[in-house]
Amino acid sequence: MRDDLGAELITRRPVRRVVSLVPSLTEAMAVTEPDAVVGATDWCTHPAGLDVTRVRGTKNPNLDLISSLRPDLVVANQEENRELDVQRLRAEGIPVWVTHIETLDEAFSSMRRLFTDGLSWGVPDWLTTAEEAWATPASAPRxxxxxxxxxxxxxxxxxxxxxxxxxxxxxxxxxxxxxxxxxxxxxxxxxxxxxxxxxxxxxxxxxxxxxxxxxxxxxxxxxxxxxxxxxxxxxxxxxxxxxxxxxxx
Missing domain, CATH: 3.40.50.1980 (Nitrogenase molybdenum iron protein domain)
Incomplete structure (x- = not known):
């Protein structure tokens, strides 16, 4: 399987232990499979009451702590996270799935690939509903x-x-x-x-x-x-x- 940037990854599937370095995707995964998320950044504020190991920030994650959590997969984003941290994690044998999202359409397609190809969890119902909510153009210029x-x-x-x-x-x-x-x-x-x-x-x-x-x-x-x-x-x-x-x- 390949992430949004084309990097090839090999990992356990379905993923049972995931560390997220992206607040948006932390919420997405924790809402879908709460028990699978074992680590997240200090900025990951949703869902409310998220009780996982905190691995510092998006730009300065504690790589040793992430490694100690034995993740099947780490999820990152090209904009929010540093390429150097991704490279260091991969050098330790930890698979890292990097997303690339600059539009709503890319967000929906990227998350679909993450859930199906990266995590092997299938497409969650909330994702389909959210895509429908944004499908129509604006009714008038604002x-x-x-x-x-x-x-x-x-x-x-x-x-x-x-x-x-x-x-x-x-x-x-x-x-x-x-x-x-x-x-x-x-x-x-x-x-x-x-x-x-x-x-x-x-x-x-x-x-x-x-x-x-x-x-x-x-x-x-x-x-x-x-x-x-x-x-x-x-x-x-x-x-x-x-x-x-x-x-x-």
């Missing part, structure tokens, strides 16, 4: 928008990102879609301007709140939203569209 992911310095969602594709599916035009960077640094004046209709302020990775973020803008409407709904793939996609559309209406 204007030009930006998504801030950090402040001081300000950073926004740029080109070729999963979040950018979610915006498009919601009827929003990402004003930074053609930027050469995926998450460019910008000046506040570049997003607080009259030709932008909306700035979304999610609660991750930067935790924007009612007192931290909206007060910086004087020209553009801002909307606080769930980072999980806007940036995660997995079971969050079951409710993300309805939740985000209710904020935009």
């Amino acid at each position: 204007g030009r928008a930006a998504v801030a992911v950090w402040r001081d310095p300000w950073m926004v969602v740029g080109s070729s990102t999963f979040t950018g594709d979610v915006m498009q599916r919601l009827g929003l035009e990402n004003v930074f879609e053609k930027h050469e960077d995926r998450y460019p640094h910008v000046e506040l004046s570049e997003i607080d301007r009259d030709d932008i209709d909306l700035v979304l302020l999610p609660d991750e990775p930067y935790v924007f709140t009612a007192d931290d973020g909206p007060e910086a803008f004087s020209n553009v409407r801002t909307v606080l939203c769930s980072g999980r709904s806007l940036t995660w793939y997995g079971p969050s996609l079951l409710t993300a569209r309805e939740e985000l559309e209710s904020l935009l209406n």
Whole structure:
């Protein structure tokens, strides 16, 4: 079997012990086969009450601890995790399945391959339902928008990102879609301007709140939203569209 990047893997199937280095996929696997997930990062906050060994962060996982958990498979993502960590785990004989996801369609196809080819668990019902929830295009354009992911310095969602594709599916035009960077640094004046209709302020990775973020803008409407709904793939996609559309209406 081969992962999203074409790397060939050999592992026990079906997988009975998995370590996840991707919060979205931790939730996806833990909801589907709770007993199979034995390790996850400190950032893996869902499902609620997840009781597994924590292996530090997505960028600095404790490789020795991961090895001690004797996983049949480690699940990673090309964007969220470091290639060096993947190489080191593989050098220790630990199979690592790397996902590549930049659009909703890629998210659904990647997760289907992970569950069928990588884990041999079959396609979970929630995945089929989530795909149906996002199948239709936006009913009408909702204007030009930006998504801030950090402040001081300000950073926004740029080109070729999963979040950018979610915006498009919601009827929003990402004003930074053609930027050469995926998450460019910008000046506040570049997003607080009259030709932008909306700035979304999610609660991750930067935790924007009612007192931290909206007060910086004087020209553009801002909307606080769930980072999980806007940036995660997995079971969050079951409710993300309805939740985000209710904020935009």
